[in-house]
Amino acid sequence: MFEVMLEILIKTVVILALPLGALPIIIHVERRGAAFMQKRLGPNRVGPFGLLQPLADVAKFMFKEEVHPTHVKPFFYTAAPIIALVVAILPLACIPVMAPFQAFGRTIFPEVFRSDMGIFYAFAASALGSYGILLAGWASNNKYSMLGALRACAQMVSYELSLSTSVVAMIFLYGSNDIHVMISAQTGYWFGFLPKWGVFLQPVAALLFLVGIFAESNRLPFDLAEGESELVAGYHLEYSSMKFALFFMAEYIHMIALSALLIILFFGGYSLLPGLELIAEKAPILLAVLQLTSLGIKIALMIWFFVWVRWTLPRFRYDKLMDLGWERLLPLGIANLIVTVLFVYFRNQ
């Protein structure tokens, strides 16, 4: 009993510490990346190359005055950032960081809880993401906040549909909803050089999922919820100091969790990157570390892609955004699903 509890605790702490520890680095990379793309310098005063800037930011968030406006609904106003962060963290619980391994006489699964319904759980948890935003907008009792929250919510639910169709297509292809089975189906090579990733099987589904996670995490080009020119800051307009920081953290953790799901479904999850097998063959003891590194590199590239897109594409207009979701991506997803099913059916004939 004690051993089981210890195992759960260790897993929980590790799975929480990895993204939370990476958070300041990601934010720093985003700011430096933005500066790089705009030919600016970016934060470079605090510490060497500005590396200590994230720490300074955290300290600033903690010591800032907490403005608690009088017109808000106090309980929900305080609860909203907590709900947003907790809901963003929840999907991380079923994302495996490496293959199951043998230790202490039993198999240890490197995710917080092991269930073959893991992927359903992750999507259910990320479907709740809109509540923190909706609650913040409503509790703030401000027109900008309310409108931003409604927009964000409508946008998130619209893109969730096309995202779900691509997940159905992938589950159908793999024939299983167990994350480990999905990943082991993606290890190996076609023709000796092309990794067996899902993205090569289902490029359309991968595209839908990619667009979907941009909309779900409210990032540019879909950050209508906080379009500065019209809504000032959107749903977190009335928030300050740590409360604002929690929303900020929730957005980035949501990004990490959704990227991890994308990588599990389409880029082989923790399966080794091409080239790393050579090291793994020489030293099998390093396999777990190499898997963790592979997953980390994939997520880092994904995050860099987020930053890259942010400074490349302009923001959509709201009606165009909804039209794209409902009239382009949803039929595309359905058509993709039908074609996939028919293809599999006739191939087996």
Place this chain on the structure above:
Amino acid sequence: MVADVFLTILTVAFALMVVFSKKTVVSAFALLMTLLSLAMIFFQLGTVFLSAVQVLVNAGAIAILFVFVMMLINLEQFGNNREKSKVKLVISTFTVLVVLGVFALVINNNIDSLSVVNLTDNSMKALFDKLFNSYFLPFEMATVLLLAAIVASVVIATHEKDESIEQMEILKAEEKL
């Protein structure tokens, strides 16, 4: 056992909040929390798929719908009053007693013979097989029901565009003048 009692208390508290809260928006959020704690109970009972579906459909979509409607209708003008009518009180007491009586009868007669069967992960596959064999026709009929709901809700919610709310308000304002 502790988890059972804790989850029950949680659910009961939120359910009471749904009925007795003064503000309808608070009721809606309490309903959301009730549905989520029900999902946790499903999870604890081992039906992870149903728990995920409960979160996706009931908590993820239905509760959002309620909140949206509350944003659409200006609820500040409506209090959340409960009616005080003696006829209703008598009828409802009678109904609740009948429901509880039937329930107690069923539970008391069968609870000893109800053996707890452990549903393992394999049962999920059996569940899906059953859904697409014995329950195939009801499943397809359910999609027809959904189609009917889609058509009905779009038609009902969008008809009579001339009488939109804003124009009604303009008319009211003119009447006052």
Place this chain on the structure above:
Amino acid sequence: MSIYYYLAAFLFCLGLLGTIFKKDLISMLLCLELMMGGVALLFILFSKSTGFLDAQLMVIFTMIISACEVAVGLSLIIALYRKKQTIYTDDIKIITE
């Protein structure tokens, strides 16, 4: 686990009472959802105690039906509100215009 049987009965009865006593339509729909939740819980408990999987399938159908019911019900409320500017049951005793 048996405590959940009482929870299911409680949720159903509370929802029923709420549906009878509430005056506005939205709260009545909220209480209907409570009843649906109680029913779903009871189905899962029966499936768990008897081993029949059919009861779990009933939960799926319950959810589909509650989704349809909420969608159409809320549309009706919206239509009513646009027409009469009210959501109270007392104000809509006359249905025809």
Place this chain on the structure above:
Amino acid sequence: MEFASFIVFFIIACTLSAVLLLISSLLGQKRKIVREMDIYESGVNPVGSATRQYDIKFYLTAILFLLFDVEIVFLLPWALAYQESPNHDFMLAGFIFFMVIMLVGYIFVINSKALKWEE
């Protein structure tokens, strides 16, 4: 076991966020300036209330999301059951029926212009 892991994870996540908020409310500076507590509306005096009526399109989006989401969620068990099923023809026929019904609904929604934001 699964449930215990989930509960531990959930409680730790909640505690973490609550502690973060608590730290800042303990360390943060405290002042009381009346103007600062007012509604932010680009610096001018607030006009009207935030609980006004919003566009019905938001509501229609949510309702259609609910109904289509139910359909897509129940495709997931189908996708899992297909490989196991002995009779693939039967499953495919069911899928096609399902999709036809769903597409009829979808085409109706698009034709009714319920989701067009620009008139």
